[in-house]
Amino acid sequence: MSSIMSFPERGPWGKASWRGNCSGYVYKSLFEQILVGRADPVFIDPMMGSGTSVEVAREMNIRAYGLDLHQGFDVLQHSILERTGEPGDLVLSHPPYGAQIVYSGAGNVWGNEAHPNDLSRCADDEEFNTKLAFAVLNQRDATKEGGYYGVIIGDWRRQGKYTSYQAELIARMPADELAGVLIKAQHNTMSSFKKYNGKTALPFISHEYIVLLQRKLRTIIAVLGATARQAQSRLQGTWRNVVKLVLMKLGGSAPLPAIYAAVASSTDKIASNPNWQAKVRQTLQLHSEFAPKERGVWALAA
Ligand SMILES: C[S@@+](CC[C@H](N)C(=O)[O-])C[C@H]1O[C@@H](n2cnc3c(N)ncnc32)[C@H](O)[C@@H]1O
Structure with a gap:
């Protein structure tokens, strides 16, 4: 077939x-x-x-x-x-x-x-x-x-x-x-x-x-766990891509307030997430493709 x-x-x-x-x-x-x-x-x-x-x-x-x-x-x-x-x-x-x-x-x-x-x-x-x-x-x-x-x-x-x-x-x-x-x-x-x-x-x-x-x-609870992890990892991947795109458009590095402003204007994801600024900071901290340049300034890692 x-x-x-x-x-x-x-x-x-x-x-x-x-x-x-x-x-x-x-x-x-x-x-x-x-x-x-x-x-x-x-x-x-x-x-x-x-x-x-x-x-x-x-x-x-x-x-x-x-x-x-x-x-x-x-x-x-x-x-x-x-x-x-x-x-x-x-x-x-x-x-x-x-x-x-x-x-x-x-x-x-x-x-x-x-x-x-x-x-x-x-x-x-x-x-x-x-x-x-x-x-x-x-x-x-x-x-x-x-x-x-x-x-x-x-x-x-x-x-x-x-x-x-x-x-x-x-x-x-x-x-x-x-x-x-x-x-x-x-x-x-x-x-x-x-x-x-x-x-x-x-x-x-x-x-x-x-x-x-x-x-x-496997049990239905295990199925639920697997699908919840899938959804979570998809969402994290989307945040990571949004932040990366924003930093790229800001010339590769920017202070946090500029990153927040660019994220706010580039995605409606924040409408459903009242803690979106914390999510942006967490995304920057979690992934090795982002690096702190100086206090309050983040860059795309080389
Ligand atoms: C696309 S048709 C199936 C056609 C079928 N393969 C055939 O060749 O005749 C979809 C069917 O889903 C049924 N359906 C819709 N809601 C349903 C439900 N809650 N429970 C069971 N069947 C449902 C409809 O009655 C309909 O007969």
Whole structure:
């Protein structure tokens, strides 16, 4: 299997009419690589939509569980593992891409009422990213040690804003469980034909991602610790880069008040951090690329 997939046909599985459905050949290819050869493998899809994945799995004699909000299973409220009664070798979901396609409610894909936990009904990207990360932790919980869990998801550009849901998800999951990111060509999507404000300056999005993680044996507290350390180290790295850029623009060295003023005007990071001046001093002291030149004056180290 290459890390790039392209299947123009969706095949006989699931329903072509289910908006945002996925080609069955994508699942077939993933199952051949990940599940075939394992002893009595189990596949779980907690957002199965029209059931494409589950139909492919059963045709390949793979035991499969399909769940979805439209038949009463809510990945934000219910344990996947409790519902299936056994963990999966592969627990793969194909969630909504933000609110690109709205699923529940009259005139949408299913039901007459808008469901409050429908992932396609989040108020904004932050709510969606947080809920999706929870859903994927739920999937992880239902994965055998050494098994795989993950999502099929695309990016979204609207009104000049580009959101990469896969990047947000990867940042929220334990980095040492990330096993692979595949690219899947998207065929005949409605957005392929859309123009944004009459302009086509940037290419249309014609791909999606398959993000795969591999479950290690550890507690959920250890997962939390690992992801908190990742976030902390990213934030520290950003401060370090901001201070370095500021010193570079100030000619390589500057007194602290000038560094504060330049940081204040170059980043909105300080808006959320009342102790930002202490953070700047800590950054200067912590990293060897900064050196004190004289009292109250800092420079880029030679
Ligand atoms: C992109 S569709 C899946 C399409 C599927 N792969 C197919 O080929 O038909 C996303 C699905 O996520 C489901 N969903 C949204 N929120 C959910 C939730 N909280 N719990 C479970 N399923 C949810 C929707 O009902 C929808 O069927």
